[in-house]
Amino acid sequence: MQKLETGKTAKINFTKSYKNKKQLEKILLFSVAVILATFWLLPLLWIVSTAFKPESDVIDPIVRWIPKRVTLDNFRIIFSDKENAPILRWFFNSLFIALSHTILILLFDSLAAFAYARLKFKYKETIYWTMMATMMIPGVINFIPAYVIVDKLGWIDTPAAMIFPGLGGVFGVFLLRQFFEGIPKDLDEAALIDGASYFTIYFRIILPLSKPALMTLAVFTFMGNWNDFLWPILVTNDAANRTLPAGLAIFQGTYIHNYGILMAGALISAVPPILLFLLGQKYFVKGIALSGLKE
CATH class of the missing domain: 1.10.287 (Helix Hairpins)
Incomplete structure (x- = not known):
């Protein structure tokens, strides 16, 4: 006991x-x-x-997280100075380019991932892993050949120069393939028996079940394109055709000592990526968690 x-x-x-x-x-x-x-x-x-601080408070040696005086003058200046800093033009340039690039990435990468996850063809694994190996090559190495191609196509100073060159990335193919392989193949077989084509399976079965992975890729792609700085600088000569991060470089040169105005521009640039992440947070976390799992 x-x-x-x-x-x-x-x-x-x-x-x-x-x-x-x-x-x-x-x-x-x-x-x-x-x-x-x-x-x-x-x-x-x-x-x-x-x-939101006036310049006199910005250069105050006493650090104050909460401004003594709240002002909107910094935002009024950057929105009114259309000659040196057409920030609204830069903002809509960035929005159009980032959205277009994201939509095309989702389309092309999901099609490629579907082929690698669901179809059978010769040398599939060899081609796939050869593509994955290119992820180890730094992107800046491609800048010179990419610039030459863009120049030959007459895309310098156009949105196309910032939309199409990045569509050859394979990270999205890898991410979506991992997710697609976690979807039971019994669904495909049942659909094929009912007479569905592979495109029907792709549009009606795979994509609706892959919202978390698609949203994850959308967040990564949008933020990467929106925050891109070096490439837009290289392929644009006219300041009006630049994206917001690239435009802020000129903006910084114009107001090099006015940190309040610089921070106002940086805040405007940070708002869309933060909103996108907050809106898609549920799908983003779920997509990251499930993309590495297989059935």
Whole structure:
């Protein structure tokens, strides 16, 4: 009887110790997440704070996170200076280019991923892994041949120069193929028996079930294109044809000492990617979690 009670006591103590260990792990992970989030948020909060400060408060040696005087003058200046900083033109250039690029990436990469995940053809794996190997090549290496091609096509100073060259990336193919392979193939077989074609399976079965992965790729693609700086600088000569990040480089040269105006421009540039992530956060997290899983 005493041995039984001793065994129960030991089991209870082990259970408590295990629960305490799990709680400690959760606390440590939460603490690390809070620290990382703080490091990410502090620069953003400083941009917001500086954007609404008058210049006299910006250069004040005393650091104030909350402005003593809130002003919209910085935004009025950048929206009114259409000659040196056509920021609305840059904004809509970026929006059109990023949206067009994202839609085309989703179309082409999903078609390619469907072929690699569902179809059978000769040398499929060899071709696929050869494509994946190109992900190890730095993108800047392609700048010179890509620029020559864009120049020969007459796309310099046009949105096409910033929409089409990046469509050959294979990251989206990899991401979507991993997700597509997690969808049961029994659905395909049932559809084929009912007389459906592969395009019908792609549009009516695979795509509706792949919203998380598609949203994840859309977020990555949109943010990558929206934040691109070097390539738009190379392929645009007229300032009016530039995207917002590339335009802000000129903008910085114009107002090199006016940090309030610079932060106002940076804040405008940061709003669309943040909104996109917040709107698609549920699908984004789910897509990342499921893309590495297979049936």
